[in-house]
Amino acid sequence: MKDILERLDQRRHNAWLGGGQKRIDAQHARGKLTARERIALLLDRDSFEEFDTFVQHRCDDFGMADNKVPGDGVVTGWGTVNGRTVFVFAKDFTVFGGSLSETHAAKINKIQDMALKMRAPIIGLFDAGGARIQEGVAALGGYGEVFRRNVIASGVIPQISMIMGPCAGGDVYSPAMTDFIFMVKDTSYMFVTGPDVVKTVTNETVTSEELGGAKVHTTRSSVADGAWENDVEALLQLRRLIDFLPSNNTDGVPVWDSFDVADRVDTSLDTLVPDNPNKPYDMKELIHKTVDEGDFFEIQEAYARNIITGFARIEGRTVGIVANQPMVLAGVLDSDASRKAARFVRFCDSFEIPILTFVDVPGFLPGTAQEYGGLIKHGAKLLFAYGQATVPMITIITRKAFGGAYDVMASKHIGADINYAWPTAQIAVMGAKGAVEIIFRSDMNDPDQIAARTSEYEERFLSPFVAAERGYIDEVIMPHSTRRRIARALSMLATKQSERPWKKHDNIPL
Numbered sequence: 001m002k003d004i005l006e007r008l009d010q011r012r013h014n015a016w017l018g019g020g021q022k023r024i025d026a027q028h029a030r031g032k033l034t035a036r037e038r039i040a041l042l043l044d045r046d047s048f049e050e051f052d053t054f055v056q057h058r059c060d061d062f063g064m065a066d067n068k069v070p071g072d073g074v075v076t077g078w079g080t081v082n083g084r085t086v087f088v089f090a091k092d093f094t095v096f097g098g099s100l101s102e103t104h105a106a107k108i109n110k111i112q113d114m115a116l117k118m119r120a121p122i123i124g125l126f127d128a129g130g131a132r133i134q135e136g137v138a139a140l141g142g143y144g145e146v147f148r149r150n151v152i153a154s155g156v157i158p159q160i161s162m163i164m165g166p167c168a169g170g171d172v173y174s175p176a177m178t179d180f181i182f183m184v185k186d187t188s189y190m191f192v193t194g195p196d197v198v199k200t201v202t203n204e205t206v207t208s209e210e211l212g213g214a215k216v217h218t219t220r221s222s223v224a225d226g227a228w229e230n231d232v233e234a235l236l237q238l239r240r241l242i243d244f245l246p247s248n249n250t251d252g253v254p255v256w257d258s259f260d261v262a263d264r265v266d267t268s269l270d271t272l273v274p275d276n277p278n279k280p281y282d283m284k285e286l287i288h289k290t291v292d293e294g295d296f297f298e299i300q301e302a303y304a305r306n307i308i309t310g311f312a313r314i315e316g317r318t319v320g321i322v323a324n325q326p327m328v329l330a331g332v333l334d335s336d337a338s339r340k341a342a343r344f345v346r347f348c349d350s351f352e353i354p355i356l357t358f359v360d361v362p363g364f365l366p367g368t369a370q371e372y373g374g375l376i377k378h379g380a381k382l383l384f385a386y387g388q389a390t391v392p393m394i395t396i397i398t399r400k401a402f403g404g405a406y407d408v409m410a411s412k413h414i415g416a417d418i419n420y421a422w423p424t425a426q427i428a429v430m431g432a433k434g435a436v437e438i439i440f441r442s443d444m445n446d447p448d449q450i451a452a453r454t455s456e457y458e459e460r461f462l463s464p465f466v467a468a469e470r471g472y473i474d475e476v477i478m479p480h481s482t483r484r485r486i487a488r489a490l491s492m493l494a495t496k497q498s499e500r501p502w503k504k505h506d507n508i509p510l
């Protein structure tokens with residue numbers, strides 16, 4: 001019996017070495033951890049239960065019959081993050097470059113099926129060279145099985161991808177269908193085809209970093225939702241994100257102890273909005289001063305910075321925050337900002353996370369670049385996402401809410417439950433200058449007339465009270481009471497029910 005136990009130990013030890021010490025050393029030399037080291041950091045200590053440690057590929061071509069490594073390039077199993085179950089797979093770059101074979105795919109499929117059955121989040125740690133070239137179509141079939149499960153699980157359990165090395169070919173499309181993609185700076189890159197193929201097809205010379213590094217995907221393509229300095233920081237931040245997320249679409253948000261009282265007053269908010277309506281201020285200051293302990297996990301921080309999206313808590317419960325940022329492009333809505341916020345709103349609605357919207361928006365960005373780029377359709381994505389959402393929605397207008405952007409940014413008309421405005425709010429079709437130029441065109445040569453008309457317009461329309469008179473705004477509130485108002489509204493809205501007519505699915509303007 002002792003022999004048998006020792007043999008198991010030995011086999012396990014061999015499996016844990018993956019592609020061997022030399023390749024592990026090479027991984028470390030590149031500043032990357034191994035698959036098992038990453039899992040150990042991501043999960044609670046000693047909570048990992050591994051599956052399929054001894055699975056091997058079945059390929060005989062190209063000398064593969066004599067080249068088998070237990071585990072076949074992916075480590076799979078489950079564990080806990082701060083006590084909550086998650087399923088995980090981590091590509092092992094030391095084994096065939098983490099490439100995906102038929103059996104490697106089957107291991108991931110098993111974890112996907114279990115995560116869905118158990119209604120628990122699934123996390124993929126990527127560091128891989130795409131389809132196992134020696135296996136050909138068997139590997140392509142394997143990818144298809146992974147993709148199909150990504151789609152079925154979408155909106156049921158959170159799916160998160162962390163890119164921690166190369167991620168090429170088939171390995172990019174599974175992350176692309178998950179809820180969030182994060183990257184590690186300098187060591188990870190993602191592309192459908194690498195620099196060599198790009199050179200052959202388009203004659204462009206480009207490095208891996210320039211083609212698909214963390215900077216490109218967090219600032220230009222918006223493929224990635226965030227990036228961190230190294231493996232350790234990335235995995236610790238991932239733990240932080242998981243603490244914000246519900247396990248599935250029916251359990252509701254996790255509840256953590258809050259050390260911040262719900263009725264905390266912050267008088268500095270009374271002077272946050274400058275007297276000059278064209279002067280910017282930092283909307284993140286309002287967010288940090290409103291949420292529990294100032295803890296805000298931003299999504300897509302480096303992309304379309306004219307809108308802010310991210311998770312925070314009020315009274316220990318997660319809320320999704322969408323906010324215009326007056327510091328960037330005056331907080332205007334453009335195509336990129338609309339797409340960014342729409343995707344975030346839909347994530348929150350899928351997983352029953354209440355949405356808090358802070359509004360200071362001068363309108364949609366005019367111009368040919370925006371119109372040719374499809375602003376109408378992209379803006380409609382955000383309109384659609386808010387209109388479709390049935391979760392509790394609270395909106396606070398701090399300053400401008402102009403034109404169509406007023407409607408779009410979680411107005412009462414589009415379905416928000418509670419709409420508050422600060423006394424500094426200006427809810428109107430447009431700013432005073434533009435309005436006067438249009439409706440009093442005949443007075444344009446008389447400066448006195450223009451000044452008089454402008455102040456008349458400002459007095460009447462650039463305030464929250466016209467909207468409040470109609471009930472479009474539920475109450476004009478003191479800025480310092482914002483946190484208390486939100487906390488009270490969220491607790492009242494906790495029992496919200498909202499029925500919609502049956503449909504197979506909607507047709508969001510993609």
Ligand code: HXC
Binds near residue numbers: 132133134
């Ligand atoms: C089999 C692979 C592999 C692959 C890497 N390896 N990619 N084995 N299939 N796809 C192996 C290498 O042979 C090597 O084995 C080890 O992994 C490490 O690879 P290196 O090239 O030495 O590492 P590095 O220089 O860091 O380069 C990493 C890489 C490069 C950029 C990922 O290996 C690469 O370009 N691989 C091919 C990428 C690719 O074209 N994949 C197919 C995509 S098509 P040894 O034994 O030497 O350690 C695809 C279609 C699916 O995925 C579409 C579905 C929609």
